[in-house]
Amino acid sequence: MGQYVLLLAATLLCTSPAAAWNAAGHRISALIAWQRLDPGSRAAITALLRQHPDFARWQARGKGAEPGLATFLEASTWPDDIRRDQRFYSAGNEEPTPTLPGFPDMERRLEWHYIDRPLDMLPTTRAPAGELDRRLNMLVSTLANQGVQPSERAYALPWLIHLVGDAHQPLHAASRHTADGESDNGGNALLITNPFNMRHPSMSLHRYWDDLPGPPWLRDDRLAGTVSALTERHPPTGGSSTPALWIEESWLIARRYAYPESEDKPPTISPSFHERSQEIANHRITQAGYRLAELLRALFRPAQSAGRKPAGAPGESLRPAMFHVKQQCPNANAEPWRASGRRAVQSVGGC
Numbered sequence: 001m002g003q004y005v006l007l008l009a010a011t012l013l014c015t016s017p018a019a020a021w022n023a024a025g026h027r028i029s030a031l032i033a034w035q036r037l038d039p040g041s042r043a044a045i046t047a048l049l050r051q052h053p054d055f056a057r058w059q060a061r062g063k064g065a066e067p068g069l070a071t072f073l074e075a076s077t078w079p080d081d082i083r084r085d086q087r088f089y090s091a092g093n094e095e096p097t098p099t100l101p102g103f104p105d106m107e108r109r110l111e112w113h114y115i116d117r118p119l120d121m122l123p124t125t126r127a128p129a130g131e132l133d134r135r136l137n138m139l140v141s142t143l144a145n146q147g148v149q150p151s152e153r154a155y156a157l158p159w160l161i162h163l164v165g166d167a168h169q170p171l172h173a174a175s176r177h178t179a180d181g182e183s184d185n186g187g188n189a190l191l192i193t194n195p196f197n198m199r200h201p202s203m204s205l206h207r208y209w210d211d212l213p214g215p216p217w218l219r220d221d222r223l224a225g226t227v228s229a230l231t232e233r234h235p236p237t238g239g240s241s242t243p244a245l246w247i248e249e250s251w252l253i254a255r256r257y258a259y260p261e262s263e264d265k266p267p268t269i270s271p272s273f274h275e276r277s278q279e280i281a282n283h284r285i286t287q288a289g290y291r292l293a294e295l296l297r298a299l300f301r302p303a304q305s306a307g308r309k310p311a312g313a314p315g316e317s318l319r320p321a322m323f324h325v326k327q328q329c330p331n332a333n334a335e336p337w338r339a340s341g342r343r344a345v346q347s348v349g350g351c
């Protein structure tokens with residue numbers, strides 16, 4: 001019986017629609033960010049998360065870890081967790097469910113997780129699906145504005161923590177289109193053969209990328225060990241950036257590296273493709289963690305320790321540009337996932 005339940009759980013995990021870096025990816029980025037936050041920022045973040053209607057659920061699930069960290073890690077996967085939560089509904093597919101106290105509504109907002117920019121502009125190319133780019137900016141604005149209702153800011157924070165991670169997943173920023181304009185929906189519609197997954201060798205390309213950070217049950221000591229290894233291999237490179245740049249980096253990586261060149265039908269993942277993809281994914285989730293820390297410090301660091309005026313006046317807002325400190329010129333010949341100690345991400349413009 002126990003074996004059957006485990007098998008069923010594993011099957012469900014493996015057949016749910018691909019959506020984002022899996023839970024391991026989001027927890028890794030969140031832990032990296034948390035480790036780089038000052039006590040004042042951590043306290044302000046925890047105080048705001050406490051006002052989220054699902055805070056008690058996060059507390060209950062996050063046993064073992066330090067309470068502030070435990071709820072922060074749970075909040076990082078919340079926008080994916082609600083995909084399986086019957087309190088919520090998917091707009092366009094389901095009838096709205098009753099709005100519960102503390103929520104603006106119960107929509108799952110699936111289109112917030114991605115922006116499917118086409119890899120190649122063709123005459124048939126339509127406007128990209130998804131809202132990741134503009135939602136990131138809106139969430140930053142909401143959290144920066146002390147005049148906004150606390151419940152609205154509490155709702156925005158898990159989304160921001162999560163979407164910073166998604167913006168670093170190459171196939172959350174790009175789609176390949178056929179000549180007649182058909183999108184592969186960020187690789188969701190492209191089946192591949194993955195010989196490195198013995199149990200489930202057939203999966204979508206999107207799912208392949210989502211799962212690269214590790215098993216979704218990665219937690220506690222193993223999560224800490226993974227973070228330690230990743231931050232050692234991919235140290236912070238300095239400089240800062242904007243959500244638009246993260247998405248542009250992801251698009252460029254997707255364009256050059258995310259699709260296997262195999263002639264097989266469906267395409268087979270080769271050892272060299274797998275090794276490179278793993279390295280890219282490791283680099284991107286680590287980079288997302290550093291950038292999340294920087295963004296959260298700009299939004300939450302107490303005024304006295306940040307050396308700036310208090311931002312508490314109603315209606316006063318911190319501009320998103322506050323975390324746009326410095327953008328280094330991209331190196332056109334660099335391989336973006338290499339741990340070189342210097343920023344080495346390609347960009348199509350700006351410098």
Ligand SMILES: [Zn+2]
Pocket residue numbers: 019020021079080113162166
């Ligand atoms: Zn997501």
